[in-house]
Amino acid sequence: MFIIEYIKNPRLVGAIAPSGRYLADKMVNEINFNKAKCIVEFGPGTGVFTEKILSKVKEDTKVLLIEVNNEFYNILKEKYGYKNNVIIINDSAENIDIILKQNNIKNVDYILSGLPFASLPKEISRTILNKTAKIINEKGCFITFQYSLFKLKLFENYFCSINYKKEIRNLPPAYILQCRGEKNG
Numbered sequence: 001m002f003i004i005e006y007i008k009n010p011r012l013v014g015a016i017a018p019s020g021r022y023l024a025d026k027m028v029n030e031i032n033f034n035k036a037k038c039i040v041e042f043g044p045g046t047g048v049f050t051e052k053i054l055s056k057v058k059e060d061t062k063v064l065l066i067e068v069n070n071e072f073y074n075i076l077k078e079k080y081g082y083k084n085n086v087i088i089i090n091d092s093a094e095n096i097d098i099i100l101k102q103n104n105i106k107n108v109d110y111i112l113s114g115l116p117f118a119s120l121p122k123e124i125s126r127t128i129l130n131k132t133a134k135i136i137n138e139k140g141c142f143i144t145f146q147y148s149l150f151k152l153k154l155f156e157n158y159f160c161s162i163n164y165k166k167e168i169r170n171l172p173p174a175y176i177l178q179c180r181g182e183k184n185g
Contacts, residue, residue, distance in 0.1 A: 021048075022169040026176045027143055028052045031110050038062045038105055042093040042113040042128070045072050047079055049112055054080070061085060066099060068092045094127045096135060108135050113144035117151045125154060133158040133182040142179040147172050158183055 027049050031039065033056045044050045044065045053063055065080070065088045067073045073090040080086045089099055093115060100108070111132055117125050132142050142159065145167075155162055160181030167174050 020170045023145060023167045023174050023176070024048050024052045026165065026167050027112055027145060028056065030141060030143065030178055031056070033057055033061070036061050036109040038064065038108045038110075040064045040066065040096070040108050040111045042066050042096075042111065043068070043115040044076060045069075045114055046075050049114060050076070050080065053112070054083070054086070057085070059085060062087065062105060064099070064103065064105065065089065066091055066093050066096065092124075094124055094131070096128070096131050100135070107139075109140050111136060111140065111142045113142065115144065117144070117154065118146060118148065125151075129155065129158040133179075136180070137182050138180070140180075143176065144179070145174045145176050147174050149175055152177075155179055156183075 031053070036057065037060075039053055039057065039061060041050060041053065041064070044067055050063070050065060057063060063083075063086045065076055065086065067076055067088070067090060070090065073088065076088050081088060087103055091099060093113070096111075100106075113132075115128065117129075120128075136142050144155075149164070152162070152164075155177060159179035160183050162177055162179050164175050164177045167176060
């Protein structure tokens with residue numbers, strides 16, 4: 001499935017296989033599941049990170065999944081559509097502000113992202129990161145992974161603090177970036 005979707009649109013899928021469990025563990029490691037009221041996931045694909053989130057999240061925590069790929073969206077609907085606290089949207093993360101408003105969500109604690117910022121068009125990346133920084137402001141955390149640190153400067157344009165670590169047990173190895181605080185101007 002991943003290979004077919006990657007071949008159809010490599011700029012949006014960004015990988016030929018889903019992320020591994022070690023990467024998924026590190027992606028959710030910094031989430032305070034006892035306090036989180038809303039967790040958003042950009043580009044959940046087939047739900048590798050989603051599965052980890054849902055195994056730890058409280059029942060009253062909203063989990064908003066935003067997936068632009070129709071095939072992956074349908075998989076997510078089938079897997080998680082029955083859960084009361086899960087909202088699955090077939091749209092682009094560029095529209096996060098509109099999606100939050102439509103779903104009456106005012107505060108977001110964490111945004112996790114599987115988006116391939118290295119291959120996304122620059123304007124789409126800028127729009128997503130700008131809106132993400134505003135949404136999480138100083139209280140939340142944006143957690144993403146990249147296969148290289150090539151786009152680190154891009155993230156530094158939007159966030160005051162970025163910590164990263166490498167997960168070598170993923171194929172390919174990946175960097176997990178934890179971004180906090182909206183950078184003004």
